[in-house]
Amino acid sequence: MTTVAFHTLGCKVNFYDTEGIWHRFQQAGYQQVPFTEPADVYVINTCTVTHLGDRKSRQAIRRAVRTNPDALVVVTGCYAQMAAKEIAQIHGVDLVVGNDRKMSIVDLVEQVRAGDQPLIDVGNILKSKEFEEMDVPFFHDRTRANLKIQDGCNHFCTFCIIPHARGLIRSRQPESVLAQARKLARAGYREIVLTGIHTGGYGEDLDNYRLADLLRDLECEEDLYRLRISSIEASEIDDALIEVLQSSKKICNHLHIPLQSASDTVLKRMNRHYRMAEYLEKLGHLRTALPDLAVTTDIIVGFPGETDEEFQETVDFLTHQSFAQIHVFPYSQRKGTPAAKFAQQVNEDVKEERVQRLIQLSRELTQKYAQGLLGDSFEVIPEEPWLESGLNEKELTRKEDGPMLVGHAANYLRMAFTVPEGIRTESLIGEVCRVRLSEARSDIQMGQFEAQVTFAALDSDEEGSCSA
Numbered sequence: 001m002t003t004v005a006f007h008t009l010g011c012k013v014n015f016y017d018t019e020g021i022w023h024r025f026q027q028a029g030y031q032q033v034p035f036t037e038p039a040d041v042y043v044i045n046t047c048t049v050t051h052l053g054d055r056k057s058r059q060a061i062r063r064a065v066r067t068n069p070d071a072l073v074v075v076t077g078c079y080a081q082m083a084a085k086e087i088a089q090i091h092g093v094d095l096v097v098g099n100d101r102k103m104s105i106v107d108l109v110e111q112v113r114a115g116d117q118p119l120i121d122v123g124n125i126l127k128s129k130e131f132e133e134m135d136v137p138f139f140h141d142r143t144r145a146n147l148k149i150q151d152g153c154n155h156f157c158t159f160c161i162i163p164h165a166r167g168l169i170r171s172r173q174p175e176s177v178l179a180q181a182r183k184l185a186r187a188g189y190r191e192i193v194l195t196g197i198h199t200g201g202y203g204e205d206l207d208n209y210r211l212a213d214l215l216r217d218l219e220c221e222e223d224l225y226r227l228r229i230s231s232i233e234a235s236e237i238d239d240a241l242i243e244v245l246q247s248s249k250k251i252c253n254h255l256h257i258p259l260q261s262a263s264d265t266v267l268k269r270m271n272r273h274y275r276m277a278e279y280l281e282k283l284g285h286l287r288t289a290l291p292d293l294a295v296t297t298d299i300i301v302g303f304p305g306e307t308d309e310e311f312q313e314t315v316d317f318l319t320h321q322s323f324a325q326i327h328v329f330p331y332s333q334r335k336g337t338p339a340a341k342f343a344q345q346v347n348e349d350v351k352e353e354r355v356q357r358l359i360q361l362s363r364e365l366t367q368k369y370a371q372g373l374l375g376d377s378f379e380v381i382p383e384e385p386w387l388e389s390g391l392n393e394k395e396l397t398r399k400e401d402g403p404m405l406v407g408h409a410a411n412y413l414r415m416a417f418t419v420p421e422g423i424r425t426e427s428l429i430g431e432v433c434r435v436r437l438s439e440a441r442s443d444i445q446m447g448q449f450e451a452q453v454t455f456a457a458l459d460s461d462e463e464g465s466c467s468a
Contacts, residue, residue: 004030005039007060010047012195012230014077016148017102018045020134021076024106032140035060038068041109046079048165050332054079058090065092072109076102078165082336084122098122099151099166100132125167128152129205133176137183143383143407143430145189146230149177149214150196154204157260158271158338159303159331162197169201174214178221185223190381190432190454191252191408193228200232212240219248225432225454226381226410228252234259234279242289252410253290254324257283258298262317263310266303269342276317283321294324294369294411299358302331302351304342311354318361324369324412326362330355363442370413370440377450378409380435382428386416386444405429406444413437417447428452 004025008018021043022032033039042064047053057079064073075087076097084096094112097105101121112119131151139145152167153160184192194214196202203210211232218227227250232241234257245251257279261267264275286293299314318326330351333340386406403425406416417435419425432453439446 003039004041005035008045046077048079100128131170145184153198191226195230200236254294254412262314296325301354302346305344328358367442382407415445
């Protein structure tokens with residue numbers, strides 16, 4: 001049987017796309033093997049958000065060529081979209097495929113195998129108008145399912161190359177999203193994460209149908225247990241969305257709302273589509289309507305020209321607005337973006353010091369948020385075994401209180417708990433468990449198992465099931 005191996009870099013959307021590509025290969029009779037093993041075909045799904053992503057992508061390509069010099073090597077993803085000719089010149093690369101043509105990879109592989117000629121199939125993605133459909137009815141080695149609902153972005157922030165690599169917003173048709181959600185829920189996934197390059201922009205290219213409408217329709221899917229929005233911009237939070245969130249029994253009480261900076265002058269240089277007054281107003285409306293909502297955010301530190309005073313504005317805002325977690329990124333110059341040419345690039349040492357300050361602040365805010373919830377019970381979906389720092393697996397097994405699992409609650413707190421005696425650890429992974437928060441920490445929270453809420457169907461031994 002012909003074998004194929006995959007290596008994926010970057011975001012959740014790339015991982016979703018890789019699953020879609022694999023299902024096409026599977027339908028064509030291929031068998032998947034680990035990327036570290038010899039394969040007939042290697043597919044590298046690349047990232048180009050930073051120069052580091054480019055470098056890691058090139059390293060993965062060369063690793064595949066070294067593992068099997070006779071293999072057919074396929075490169076796709078954002079780096080492939082932006083630098084097709086450069087990639088095609090790397091020794092051993094046979095096929096370079098653009099971001100809007102991934103579903104053609106199997107056919108293109110067969111074409112190259114027949115003609116033995118390297119091929120570049122990359123076009124002007126900014127002209128793409130249609131969402132590329134991918135059927136992903138289940139995921140390998142995952143307990144939560146991602147569901148891609150859109151691709152592309154229209155915002156053109158000055159630090160970001162992604163609109164050029166992914167194109168403009170293209171939304172998946174509602175009927176297709178609902179059908180895919182139904183498949184994933186029936187395959188046993190208790191949580192489905194709606195994802196995209198600009199998830200909150202879903203529907204901008206559809207006729208009078210936006211994210212709030214999609215959420216309302218998904219709420220009616222009986223088999224769907226829990227739904228999470230991966231990310232949404234403050235400017236996309238309107239009364240219709242808040243109303244849906246208020247009435248929902250399935251949408252997680254967690255929103256990730258990227259901020260990037262709490263300084264209006266920095267936001268203007270970034271070409272972000274809001275100012276702090278608007279962000280603060282939306283945050284206030286959300287917290288009034290949804291008192292138990294957990295809000296997480298992204299921050300970029302060291303953007304060109306960011307002064308100590310502008311950075312302090314961000315620190316002060318984050319400190320006083322009770323975020324549950326902050327994802328911190330140092331600004332990275334990206335060739336091809338306006339910000340890469342801006343004057344007053346911030347020194348790397350200054351960036352690192354600011355990154356560390358915000359990471360520490362994030363830990364403090366997470367612990368403070370969790371402390372306010374001590375004693376409360378949460379529905380946690382265990383994802384994997386958890387080894388406390390300093391313990392190896394054998395030592396953990398010998399502990400009197402037994403093995404531990406870790407997973408996310410609906411509010412995105414990561415919680416670990418001990419599996420009670422008499423319950424198989426494997427039977428809990430991917431299922432919903434009720435866990436009481438007993439110890440607040442700055443990273444992983446500690447909880448006590450109370451009950452198992454969902455159970456895998458007795459006959460769920462088919463390939464599509466995600467539960468053990």
